[in-house]
Amino acid sequence: MMRMVRKAIVVMLFLVLISTISFSATVRIKDFAKFRGARDxxxxxxxxxxxxxxxxxxxxxxxxxxxxxxxxxxxxxxxxxxxxxxxxxxxxxxxxxxxxxxxxxxxxxxxxxxxxxxxxxxxxxxxxxxxxxxxxxxxxxxxxxxxxxxxxxxxxxxxxxxxxxxxxxxxxxEREIPMNIVDGNTITILLDKPDFTTAARTATAINTTFKTNIAKAIDGASVRVTVPNAFADDVIAFLALLEEIEVPVDTPAQVVINERTGTVVFGRDVKIADFVLSYGNFVIVISNGQIGDKQATIGNLITALKSVGATPQDIIAIIQELHKAGVIYAQLRIM
Structure with a gap:
C-alpha cells in the first residue's frame, strides 16, 4: 500500500515538475532517443x-x-x-x-x-x-x-x-523476438545522435524531474537510469514517464550541400569568421563579424550573394572554399 502511495506521489510530482525545467527549445526523450534492448x-x-x-x-x-x-x-x-x-x-x-x-x-x-x-x-x-x-x-x-x-x-x-x-x-x-530493457534495476537510454552535451542535459532533466539522482550520462551516446523503488513492479509506467521528459537537444552547427539539386541546408546562426574572397565577378568582404550591416552568418552571406546574382552553383562553390579556408564554424556535409 505504501509503495502505491509513493508511486502516486512521484507521478504527481512528475506532472508538476516536467514543465519547470528551465531550458528552452526542448524535445521529448522519446523523439531523440530509445531504450537499450528495444530495437528493430x-x-x-x-x-x-x-x-x-x-x-x-x-x-x-x-x-x-x-x-x-x-x-x-x-x-x-x-x-x-x-x-x-x-x-x-x-x-x-x-x-x-x-x-x-x-x-x-x-x-x-x-x-x-x-x-x-x-x-x-x-x-x-x-x-x-x-x-x-x-x-x-x-x-x-x-x-x-x-x-x-x-x-x-x-x-x-x-x-x-x-x-x-x-x-x-x-x-x-509467428514468434516474438525477446527484448530485455531492464538490466538489474537500471535502464539505459541511447541517443539517436551521440552528443556529450545532450547526454548530460538528459541526465540533468531526469534528475530534476524526479528530484533525485537516478540518472547519469555514461558517454556521449548513453544515459543510465536507476528504476525508483516506487516503480519496481511497474517499469512500463516509469518508461512512459521518462519518454515524456523534455530535454534541450544540442546539435552541432552543420551546413549540408546537395550538389545535384543545388540545395544548401544550414542552421540560421552558423557563424563565419572575417575574410576576403574573390570569386569570379564577386568580391566578398567580412569585417568585424559583419556582412555590411548584418551579422556574419551563412544565412546572411547567402542572402547577400543571391542579391548580386549568384547562382546556386556559385554559392555552393563559395561555401566549399570558405570551409577549406577554415572560416566557417560548422561541419560541412556534401551529398
Missing amino acids: NQLFGIGLVVGLNGTGDSGTLSSSLLANMMKNFGIAVNPNDLKSRNAALVMVIADIPPFYKPGMRLDVVVASINDAKSLRNGVLLQTPLYGADGNIYAVAQGPISVGGEDAKGSASLQKRFTVVGYIPNGALV
Whole structure:
C-alpha cells in the first residue's frame, strides 16, 4: 500500500515538475532517443514469385523449387515440365519492430535474385523469414506491388523499377523476438545522435524531474537510469514517464550541400569568421563579424550573394572554399 502511495506521489510530482525545467527549445526523450534492448531486427528469406507473364527467370532453378513445393502436396512433377518464365527466385526482407507479437503484420520488400525481367503482377508464395539467430520469426506471402509509373512521356514521373517490389502487411509474425530493457534495476537510454552535451542535459532533466539522482550520462551516446523503488513492479509506467521528459537537444552547427539539386541546408546562426574572397565577378568582404550591416552568418552571406546574382552553383562553390579556408564554424556535409 505504501509503495502505491509513493508511486502516486512521484507521478504527481512528475506532472508538476516536467514543465519547470528551465531550458528552452526542448524535445521529448522519446523523439531523440530509445531504450537499450528495444530495437528493430532484420528478417530475410528466399522465396518464389509465380504468376509472371513470361517475365520470370530463364533458368531451371525456379522450376526445381516449384517442383519441390508441389511434392509437399503429394504431387510429383518433373521440373522440366514446369520450365517457363512465369516464376522467379527472390530475396524477401523485412524489419520487425520491438515487442511485435504473433499475429501482427509487417511490410516486406521483394527483390529478384536471378534474371527475371519484371515481378509485376506476381504473387509471392509462402516464405519463412529468418532472424540472425536462424529462427523463423515471420512468414510472408501475397501479391507484389512494384509502384512507380510507366514514365514514357513525362520527366516528372518516376520510372517503374520492376525487379523490386513490396507487399504491404505481407508478413505475419509467428514468434516474438525477446527484448530485455531492464538490466538489474537500471535502464539505459541511447541517443539517436551521440552528443556529450545532450547526454548530460538528459541526465540533468531526469534528475530534476524526479528530484533525485537516478540518472547519469555514461558517454556521449548513453544515459543510465536507476528504476525508483516506487516503480519496481511497474517499469512500463516509469518508461512512459521518462519518454515524456523534455530535454534541450544540442546539435552541432552543420551546413549540408546537395550538389545535384543545388540545395544548401544550414542552421540560421552558423557563424563565419572575417575574410576576403574573390570569386569570379564577386568580391566578398567580412569585417568585424559583419556582412555590411548584418551579422556574419551563412544565412546572411547567402542572402547577400543571391542579391548580386549568384547562382546556386556559385554559392555552393563559395561555401566549399570558405570551409577549406577554415572560416566557417560548422561541419560541412556534401551529398
